Amino acid sequence: MSSEFDELDELILYRLARDARGATAADIAREADVSPGTVRNRIQRLEEADVITGYHAHVDYERVGGRLTGLLRCTTTAAEQERLAAQVLSVPGVIGVREAMTGRGNLRVKAVGTDTADLSRISRKLTNLGVEIEDEDLMRAERHHPYHAFGPEEAETGADGTLGVAADEEVLTVTVADEATIAGRTLKEANADGLVGEDVLVVALERDETSVTPNGDTALEPGDRVRLFSTQGVPTDTLRAFGAHDVQ
Structure with missing residues (x-):
């Protein structure tokens, strides 16, 4: 897939990452001066190659009952990282896990709780799984932007x-x-x-x-x-x- 990746693919990824719901094949086609069918075929190919892995809503949980979002930097062994990442994701309240290449802090966990006590419950669950928590932060705001190098x-x-x-x-x-x-x-x-x-x-x-x-x-x-x-x-x-x- 990488050898066939071109500027049209980059533009498609940029527009979908910016607004997947509002970016139509026709709009992207007009911008790229190609047919809508070409854009739809490229999107399908990107999905089949697992370049596009899904379309997700960005949710402000603070506006939903005043919930809190916590970011936890955790450490586990390299041998256990993949297995524990899957287990951590199954903990109620955890909404995201990222595996990092670093030695310390090689799991980055995003969790949502009704209050600080609920976030503490999630932390205890992670510790019980054998994950070492390095630090915890409450997230105030989160902003997203597509990869600029793919944009016009x-x-x-x-x-x-x-x-x-x-x-x-x-x-x-x-x-x-x-x-x-x-x-x-x-x-x-x-x-x-x-x-x-x-x-x-x-x-x-x-x-x-x-x-x-x-x-x-x-x-x-x-x-x-x-x-x-x-x-x-x-x-x-x-x-x-x-x-x-x-x-x-």
Whole structure:
């Protein structure tokens, strides 16, 4: 499936992740300039390949009788991780379990309770299963957004280096200039030096027509096309650090 994965598949996943109920095959087809039948066939293929594993409602449990949502970071042995993850999911009140690759905290559990006593009951159930609870947090709010790298290019740098941004979008693609302050630094160093705003995420990077998965150790080079995302708007200082010109 991965070898056949293309931009149409990415767009379909982006739109479905953003609003699976409202994204029709006809709407996606118009955006991609293909037929609705092509989109429906692609969706079926993505489902059959287990790329799309389901369609789920995002529920605000606090609005349903004032219920509380808890996040628990738990640890188990690698040999027992898969078995215990299945058992944890069967505990009443647990609505999600994620298996992480880390040694400590390799199970992340999301649970809903009527009150703190109910969440404590869930914690005791997990402990009785042989799971070690590292820490617990009450979740105040949760927000979702599809993977930005699969989405359409909402804004690009122009030939003169200026940036055009759609008013309702907060995804920008910038090109690292030769003289950019950020050039030669890793993302970890750039964040430590305050060159990337606190609310800014580097979600995709293209270098020499090759996609690079960005992480803290990724060093930015002149000519890199970097996609930035921010819920608050990308700060002017961040744009200047990438070498964008005529930023007001």
